[in-house]
Structure formats: structure tokens, C-alpha cells
Amino acid sequence: MQELIKQKLREIENEHELKVLFAVESGSRAWGFPSQDSDYDVRFVYVRKPEWYLSIDDKRDVVELPIDERLDINGWDIRKALKLFRKSNPALHEWLASGIVYRDELGFRAELLQMGNELFSPKTAMLHYLSMAKGNYRKDLQGDCVRIKTYFYVLRPLLACEWIHKYRTNPPLLFQHLVDELVTDADLRREIDELLRRKMAGDELDLEPRIEVIHAYIDEKLEKWSACASEYTDSIPDCTARLDALYRRYLRLAWTK
Incomplete structure (x- = not known):
């Protein structure tokens, strides 16, 4: 199944003209209590080509591809992911912490993990x-x-x-x-x-x-x-400038590799 998932990720990259920065397992397999027939819930963060972001129109910032009854794949655009990370989104924190990793490119996931507790609400x-x-x-x-x-x-x-x-x-x-x-x-x-x-x-x-x-x-x-x-109260520091810089850096890195 790992090879099939990696193949599907490559197909997504080619079809949608994007680069996957990281892809992981989520759900019961990542949580450590899968059944023998548990499906695979693959979640990823991706980046498009720079010109995709330079548009006067809003564009869909997710890719959702239910492949079959055992394999579900969907991902978030880097800008969506970073906006949610700024708000301490728990689902994204779980993706970052997953021990089942299918793709991990350019150090993006490691950088967010390093910032995770600092921006935790x-x-x-x-x-x-x-x-x-x-x-x-x-x-x-x-x-x-x-x-x-x-x-x-x-x-x-x-x-x-x-x-x-x-x-x-x-x-x-x-x-x-x-x-x-x-x-x-x-x-x-x-x-x-x-x-x-x-x-x-x-x-x-x-x-x-x-x-x-x-x-x-x-x-x-x-x-x-x-x-x-x-x-409980919120006390998350404003990290917009840091995340803007990170976003621009990975936009360059992904397409100059």
C-alpha cells in the first residue's frame, strides 16, 4: 500500500501541477489503533507554481481524491495550511506529528514542528x-x-x-x-x-x-x-511575518529544486 500511495501522490503532482511538501497518515493508523480493515487516510500539504497565486480570483485551496473504499487522499495548499497553523489548528498539528510519513520534502514539516509548541493554543x-x-x-x-x-x-x-x-x-x-x-x-x-x-x-x-x-x-x-x-485563554504570539517569509521561501525552493 505504501508504494500505491506514493504513486498516487506523484500522479496528483503531475495532474494538478503542484509539489507535495509532506504527506502522512492520519486517523486510526496514525493514532495507533487500526483494525485489520482500516482504510488509509493520507493527508498532505502542497505548493503550486508562483503564478498560480498571482490571480485576481480566489481559487480552490484543497485537493480531495477519494481513491477507493480503502484509500482516501486529500491535501491543503501551503497558504491554507499556514493560515491554520497560525491559529494552532489541531488537525494540522496531528499531521505534522504523524509517525507514518509517505513524503517529506525540503524541510517544511520539520520547520513547522519546531514552531509547534510556540504557537500552541x-x-x-x-x-x-x-x-x-x-x-x-x-x-x-x-x-x-x-x-x-x-x-x-x-x-x-x-x-x-x-x-x-x-x-x-x-x-x-x-x-x-x-x-x-x-x-x-x-x-x-x-x-x-x-x-x-x-x-x-x-x-x-x-x-x-x-x-x-x-x-x-x-x-x-x-x-x-x-x-x-x-x-482557557489564547496567548498565541503574532507570527504572521515569520510565516509569510516561510511561505515565500518554500514557494521558491519547491520550483528551483
Whole structure:
């Protein structure tokens, strides 16, 4: 699959006349809890030729190519990515931190990673992960029987909230890292470990009786982080000049290589 993904990225470059600066895996594979049939969610940042940006018209700044049921590829233009980075966009921070890298050109990703914590907004990140947890909880974890694989999509953002509250930094991408650092209750840890083992072994994890110890933890943390989310304030420095310079530099580098 890696070779297919790299081939698709080359095809995107040729078809759309762009250069991919980095491409990574996102979603369950990057988070460390894929199922055997998990799809591949490839995310990338790209740069167009200089003349593309010199236009009086606004232009589409994303490339989205669902290839098939197992492969989904989409990317953001460098200018869109840097605008979102300036606002401490959590999704982009996750792309940058992914341990599954398909393309990494010219040092762009490394530069943003180096700036990541400096431009990190605890408020933005807390609200992002709390919203994610609440949405998945409402959708799939109501009633006596629930889609128990969705526990991961609620537990991970709640643990990310706890990390942000405790350390005031970007949370680790890997679910296991969050669990190892933050889950201290033995019964809860045992249930999470077993659920993770089953998911990665390919067991069908659809509707099953809810797991009370996990559900209790989720209810407690949803209430806690909802109550304290308003306490966070933004204090991101204005980095527009630095990001403008970085943008211009990579616009040159990408097309003089």
C-alpha cells in the first residue's frame, strides 16, 4: 500500500501541477489503533507554481481524491495550511506529528514542528478535542448496547484534553502513549487494553453491551472538561511575518529544486 500511495501522490503532482511538501497518515493508523480493515487516510500539504497565486480570483485551496473504499487522499495548499497553523489548528498539528510519513520534502514539516509548541493554543486544542469526544459520544455511545469500537474515538480526545490540562502542550498522537501516561485506574486500564487487543486483532466490534467502567470514565471526564474549557485563554504570539517569509521561501525552493 505504501508504494500505491506514493504513486498516487506523484500522479496528483503531475495532474494538478503542484509539489507535495509532506504527506502522512492520519486517523486510526496514525493514532495507533487500526483494525485489520482500516482504510488509509493520507493527508498532505502542497505548493503550486508562483503564478498560480498571482490571480485576481480566489481559487480552490484543497485537493480531495477519494481513491477507493480503502484509500482516501486529500491535501491543503501551503497558504491554507499556514493560515491554520497560525491559529494552532489541531488537525494540522496531528499531521505534522504523524509517525507514518509517505513524503517529506525540503524541510517544511520539520520547520513547522519546531514552531509547534510556540504557537500552541491550549484553548483551541481543548475545544477541538472536547467537541470531537462529545460528537462521537452522542452518535455512538447511547443506550445499553453501543458501538464499542467508538470508545477509542471518545477516549483518545478525552485523554488529549487531560494532557493539555496537565502539560499545556500538544498531546501525543499515539493512543498508547496517552494511556500509559494518564490512565492510572487498574480496572479501566485492563478494559482499555483488552478492547485495544480485540480491535487490532480484527475482532468485530460493533453493537455490544456497554462497558461500564469505560462509560463511567467518559461521563466523568466529559463533565470535567466541559466545565473547565471556558477557563482557557489564547496567548498565541503574532507570527504572521515569520510565516509569510516561510511561505515565500518554500514557494521558491519547491520550483528551483
